[in-house]
Amino acid sequence: MTNQAQHQRRGLFLILPGQCFPMRFVKPWRHWDFLLSEWAPNLLDDQHHQLKLVMMIQSLRSYAKELRTAGAKVIYHSLNNECSGDFPGQLERAVLEGSFSELAYFEIEDGFCVNAIADLAKSLGLNCNVVPSPMFLCSREVFADYLKNEPRPRMASFYKMQRKDLNLLLTSDGKPLGGKWSLDAENRKPLPKTLIPPAPGFPQPGKNTREVMALVKSRFAAAPGDADLFCYPATRYQAERWLTRFIDERLASFGDYEDALTTRSDTVYHSLISPLLNLGLLTPADVIRRVMRAHHRSPVPLNSLEGFVRQVIGWREFIRGVYHHFGVEQSSANFFGHRSELTDHWYDGSTGITPLDHVIRKTQRWGWAHHIERLMVVA
Structure with missing residues (x-):
């Protein structure tokens, strides 16, 4: 199947906080539904500075507006809505309601988040398309x-x-x-x-x-x-x-x-x-x-x-x-054998x-x- 034919099929494109790339990078998937959630693991499952949290949330909300302006269908889950459930439930609900078998997302940099998304996709029987990230020049x-x-x-x-x-x-x-x-x-x-x-x-x-x-x-x-x-x-x-x-x-x-x-x-x-x-x-x-x-x-x-x-x-x-x-x-190494806490x-x-x-x-x-x-x- 050609890339063009694959993109024309409907699927779910997951945009994580921190992946608010210019519209040209998601244009091939413009016929897909886009899922954006402030409950995503890379936002909630780590301790961030409050100013970083503001940037992550506000940029994601602004990006949802960009997508809608471009004509995309956006499923958005805000932290203001306590009834929207947790992230795994949000992803599962979007997949079931859209009868999707395809999930696409940009390369994820955080190791723990990669595993969380991959495990979720596998449990839902989704075929994953990992899209090269424009966040870096060297692949x-x-x-x-x-x-x-x-x-x-x-x-x-x-x-x-x-x-x-x-x-x-x-x-x-x-x-x-x-x-x-x-x-x-x-x-x-x-x-x-x-x-x-x-x-x-x-x-x-x-x-x-x-x-x-x-x-x-x-x-x-x-x-x-x-x-x-x-x-x-x-x-x-x-x-x-x-x-x-x-x-x-x-x-x-x-x-x-x-x-x-x-x-x-x-x-x-x-x-x-x-x-x-x-x-x-x-x-x-x-x-x-x-x-x-x-x-x-x-x-x-x-x-x-x-x-x-x-x-x-x-x-x-x-x-x-x-x-x-x-x-x-590197994260598990201790070359000098230090044991004291900061x-x-x-x-x-x-x-x-x-x-x-x-x-x-x-x-x-x-x-x-x-x-x-x-x-x-x-x-």
Whole structure:
């Protein structure tokens, strides 16, 4: 059966929180029913920061609206409706009512959630179609092939492969622009005392978002963070405007101060797009395309351009591959044989180590810290 014929058959397409990809990625299944649920295991079966919960729920609700506007039939289960039952029951009911034998969903990144969905589908006798995720540029198959040649994976070799495969920042003879694959040594300037980075331009929560904030604050009261502080993009329109503002106002200086640590700015010149990529509101392909288009229109310093590209197509994709191939081993390993639990100081930011306490308190408040704070301070 051809892919076109398969798509024209009616089935159920499951969209999990965090899979709010642009409409072009679900267009082949436009004749199917779409199931979206705030009761999904990757939202409820893990402890998230309240601000992350607001983003996950509001982006899913906004995505349901996108689907309906595009003419799709949407089955939506809100946490506001306690009568909608649990997620397994919701999936079973949708399958039985639609007499579906086919279930499609995008690749799932969370290991525990993959197993939960697969077990549910098997128990319902469904034929599963796992759709490649646009959340990453390097497919799982390509990363597996990379490991055949690099059994001890290194980000440098993976990043070089990515640059070549994507034809990014290369000379006409395939060499790296600037003569080096990584300009990391040019990303280490301290933030001058007189320099104040521009504010990212946080969007004001609208009525729908405020309703989600209230829901999270009451239902997830024990979760870290405070939903009342929510100020992040949570719709595709907001995400695209957010990226535009980063490109226009902060990208040029990103490279110089990428590694800067300061208490004078929470965001410095960082993009803060990792949550938007992880929700599907932006895709890495679109981000890179827009950044390169902006650079060709108005060139930015190479250390900023390469430094940003390295984070998106290098580190982010590399760690995803490592997670899928080595995650189980890494999560259970204990190389140093440590046995002690982390003390409360690690959660309330009272260790007495000033840079560490600053990042912990910042993360408790905003649910976010930039990659140098995560890597060079906390880790």
